[in-house]
Amino acid sequence: MYSSRSASHKYQDSVQTLDMPIRKKIILYLALLLLVLLWFIGVKNRDPHQYDNMRRTLELYEYQLKESKEHMAETMRLLGRRDCVTWDPDLPVIYAITPTYARPVQKAELTRLSHTLMLVQNLHWIVVEDSDHKTALVSSLLTETHLNFTHLYEQTPAEWKHKPKEPNWVKPRGVLQRNKALAWLRANLNAEVDRGVVYFADDDNAYSLQLFNEMRLTREVSVWPVGLVGGLMVEKPEVNLTTGRVVGWNSQWRPERPFPIDMAGFAINLQHLLKRPEVKFLLQVKGGWQESELLTHLTTLDRLEPLADNCTKVYVWHTRTEAPKLNMEDKLKAKGKRSDDGIQV
Ligand code: UGA
Ligand code: MN
Numbered sequence: 001m002y003s004s005r006s007a008s009h010k011y012q013d014s015v016q017t018l019d020m021p022i023r024k025k026i027i028l029y030l031a032l033l034l035l036v037l038l039w040f041i042g043v044k045n046r047d048p049h050q051y052d053n054m055r056r057t058l059e060l061y062e063y064q065l066k067e068s069k070e071h072m073a074e075t076m077r078l079l080g081r082r083d084c085v086t087w088d089p090d091l092p093v094i095y096a097i098t099p100t101y102a103r104p105v106q107k108a109e110l111t112r113l114s115h116t117l118m119l120v121q122n123l124h125w126i127v128v129e130d131s132d133h134k135t136a137l138v139s140s141l142l143t144e145t146h147l148n149f150t151h152l153y154e155q156t157p158a159e160w161k162h163k164p165k166e167p168n169w170v171k172p173r174g175v176l177q178r179n180k181a182l183a184w185l186r187a188n189l190n191a192e193v194d195r196g197v198v199y200f201a202d203d204d205n206a207y208s209l210q211l212f213n214e215m216r217l218t219r220e221v222s223v224w225p226v227g228l229v230g231g232l233m234v235e236k237p238e239v240n241l242t243t244g245r246v247v248g249w250n251s252q253w254r255p256e257r258p259f260p261i262d263m264a265g266f267a268i269n270l271q272h273l274l275k276r277p278e279v280k281f282l283l284q285v286k287g288g289w290q291e292s293e294l295l296t297h298l299t300t301l302d303r304l305e306p307l308a309d310n311c312t313k314v315y316v317w318h319t320r321t322e323a324p325k326l327n328m329e330d331k332l333k334a335k336g337k338r339s340d341d342g343i344q345v
Helices: 001-044 048-080 105-115 136-145 175-188 210-213 268-273 290-296 327-334
Strands: 095-099 123-129 148-153 194-200 219-223 224-231 232-235 237-240 247-250 266-269
Touching: 095 105, 095 175, 105 123, 105 136, 123 136, 136 148, 136 219, 148 175, 175 194, 194 237, 194 268, 266 268
Parallel strands: 095 123, 095 194, 123 148
Antiparallel strands: 194 266, 219 266, 224 232, 237 247
């Protein structure tokens, strides 16, 4: 019994092993047939333009890839070559301090100023926003300049903010921002080692490149004429040509000020400033006295270093940009629209 049962088992096994490949083959042929059928249906139904479209899309991708490759190469080239002139370790650094605040013309002002500063050798731009944060506008502008910069912010309290109809000189501007920059200099530079000059470069003035060459070797405090300020074509120190010393001023507006001079008209030696850690600007100072208040703690009339050919040349102008008329923009805004939607101006 045992042996015959085992024989039939064996037979069934061999039938199974013989059958399997045939079934598999049939399934395989059927599957192939189905595939051919599907392919045929696919080919029949295919839009003859489809290949053309695909080819065109591929060509477009190829072109775009080539474009971005070229763009990348150009960006790398620009990054490798600084836009500002090369750094000379032996040359004193000019620390230009610029307070700035958000208004319609801000980007225009900062673009113009940054493009001037890009042409100045060994310059470090300290930009201090009158804001409670670093804005995207100033951040991206600074990154794009390739200048050496420090980006800070310090907000002027509301009660010290200039109101639209208030006369200019009622409240001082840029005070806390300049102090923030002075604190940065004191925290990051060494009075014994670092050589440089500090200059307060407001964002709206017009600057000649010659100005920066003049101020770079300031020993203590240097001065020069400033165009279009103090109600005059030029406000300037008066120089005794025999001694080469400053003896007075031609200022007409508040001439009783100890240093009747605009913020744009002087520079301070870095070490001279760092060795006087208490020197800073103050909010509670009479209108137009900011410069005098600061300079009184730094120098005296007879120690001033007159530059710009004994103060006979104008290399900086106290230009002020007119606020643009935006009456149409206001009308748009009333309708819930704006012209600068999605575009930074
Ligand atoms: C004149 C001087 O040129 C300034 O250096 C001085 O700060 C000012 O007077 C003053 O008495 O306080 P003016 O042209 O009238 O300047 O002032 P702005 O150019 O309007 O402001 C001076 C700087 O402070 C600019 O860089 C400006 O962007 C900035 N500022 C102005 C602020 O940071 N916040 C403000 O609310 C206004
Ligand atoms: Mn100004």
